[in-house]
Amino acid sequence: MQEFKKLNPLLHSELRLAVISLLMELEEADFVYIREMTGSTAGNLSVQIDKLSAAGYIDVEKGFSGKKPRTTCRITEAGRMAFEEYVESLKSYISR
Amino acid sequence: METTNLSAEKSLQLITEMIEKSRRDFERNSGNPMIIWGSVVLVFAIAVWFMISSTSNMYWNYLWFGIPVAGYLIEFIVHRNRRNEKKAVNFINSTIGKIWIFYGLISVLTALVLVFSGRFAGLITPLVVLLLGFSTALTGAIIKNTAITAGGVITAVGGSYLYLAGGLDASLVIGTAAVVALIIPGIMINIKTHKTCKSSRN
Numbered sequence: 698m699q700e701f702k703k704l705n706p707l708l709h710s711e712l713r714l715a716v717i718s719l720l721m722e723l724e725e726a727d728f729v730y731i732r733e734m735t736g737s738t739a740g741n742l743s744v745q746i747d748k749l750s751a752a753g754y755i756d757v758e759k760g761f762s763g764k765k766p767r768t769t770c771r772i773t774e775a776g777r778m779a780f781e782e783y784v785e786s787l788k789s790y791i792s793r
Numbered sequence: 794m795e796t797t798n799l800s801a802e803k804s805l806q807l808i809t810e811m812i813e814k815s816r817r818d819f820e821r822n823s824g825n826p827m828i829i830w831g832s833v834v835l836v837f838a839i840a841v842w843f844m845i846s847s848t849s850n851m852y853w854n855y856l857w858f859g860i861p862v863a864g865y866l867i868e869f870i871v872h873r874n875r876r877n878e879k880k881a882v883n884f885i886n887s888t889i890g891k892i893w894i895f896y897g898l899i900s901v902l903t904a905l906v907l908v909f910s911g912r913f914a915g916l917i918t919p920l921v922v923l924l925l926g927f928s929t930a931l932t933g934a935i936i937k938n939t940a941i942t943a944g945g946v947i948t949a950v951g952g953s954y955l956y957l958a959g960g961l962d963a964s965l966v967i968g969t970a971a972v973v974a975l976i977i978p979g980i981m982i983n984i985k986t987h988k989t990c991k992s993s994r995n
Contacts, residue, residue, distance in 0.1 A: 711799055711807065718811035726881035734814055767880075784808070790801035 702786035705779055707752050712737055712745045717780050720755060720772035728768040746770060754779055817986075819883050824982030826893070827932075829871070831975025833864045838968030845964070854963075857904065861897055889932050896928040918963040922952035922970045929974040938985075941978040948974040 708714050715735045720726060726734075732742050746768075749755045754776030758769045772780075799807065837860050844853040903924075904917045926949025933941030952970045955961050 709799060709804065714799070714804060714807055715811050718808040719815055722812050722815045722883055724882040724884060724887055730881040734811065734818070762880075769880075787801050787804055791805065 702789045704786050704790075705783050707748065707754070708779060708783045710745075712741060713749055714783075716742070716745060716749060716770075717754065717772065717776060720770060721777065721780055723772075725769050725771045728770070731770065749776070752779075815881070815883070819881075819886055820982075820986040823886070823936075823986060824979035826868070827975045827979030827982070829867055830864050830893070831971045831979060833867065834860055834971035834975065835968050837863070838964045838971060842962065842964035842968070858901070861901055864897070885935060889935060892928050892931050892935075896924055900924055918966055919953035919956050922956065922966060923949050925970050925974050926950070926952060929978060933978065936982070938978075938982070940981060944973050944978050 708717060712735060715737075716731055719731060719734055728739075728742070728746070731746075732739060735742065737745075746755065746757060750757045752775075753773060756771045756773055758771075760767055760769065837856060841853055841856045844856065845851065900921045903920055907913050907917050907920075926945045926947070928945070929948060930942050930945025933939070933943070933945055948970045952966050956963065956966045
């Protein structure tokens with residue numbers, strides 16, 4: 698009998714998975730871009746980005762564009778590996 | 794979007810949706826830089842042709858060096874006006890951007906070396922057109938657009954050949970190359986992506 702692989706709880710959440718999926722496609726993205734693409738609220742997104750950053754899955758850089766603050770996110774190697782493992786684990790659920 | 798847990802199917806659906814959404818967003822108006830640069834080259838080609846035809850003074854050829862100045866100035870203004878917009882960089886756009894930066898850099902440096910060496914100045918036009926066609930063909934290959942790739946190859950081979958063998962005016966060759974290798978592909982990309990975005994919204 699095929700065993701279910703454990704899904705990474707940090708990624709198995711709608712908004713965090715959406716953020717990581719987006720960043721897998723990109724070299725970098727700013728906070729506004731991610732918010733628009735995911736359709737989330739700024740407050741909720743901010744909390745989830747902090748969680749992903751604390752886990753070492755994304756790098757968050759705070760800077761300025763002109764006089765306006767800009768937060769830029771990039772996926773890390775650990776984030777890439779975690780995402781790939783997550784997709785592999787998902788396959789064990791789907792293939793049953 | 795919430796932070797709720799997901800079923801396996803919903804997770805895969807979400808991953809696919811996010812990747813497709815991001816790709817569509819990047820494709821929208823991605824032909825604009827090619828249209829801007831192509832138009833700048835075309836305007837300078839017409840200006841050089843007109844000035845040399847009416848004055849017979851070949852020093853008007855130095856106007857060509859105004860292309861990068863005008864092009865980067867327009868790009869700077871466009872980016873300054875958009876600096877408050879959302880921003881993201883994907884691998885395809887980043888690669889295409891680098892191809893065109895190197896095209897501009899190599900073209901200008903080659904032209905400068907050939908002009909100031911006092912020899913081979915006649916090679917500037919075929920080399921610049923060859924590089925232009927090559928860069929367009931690479932861009933077409935990266936975005937998987939056969940028509941743009943073909944336009945690039947035709948420009949590279951045809952443009953250089955027409956200038957060297959056909960003895961055509963340099964301004965005419967470069968102006969035509971700008972239309973075939975930059976403006977038409979740029980418009981094609983925009984039309985295609987507008988259709989894609991429109992059908993994905995329906």
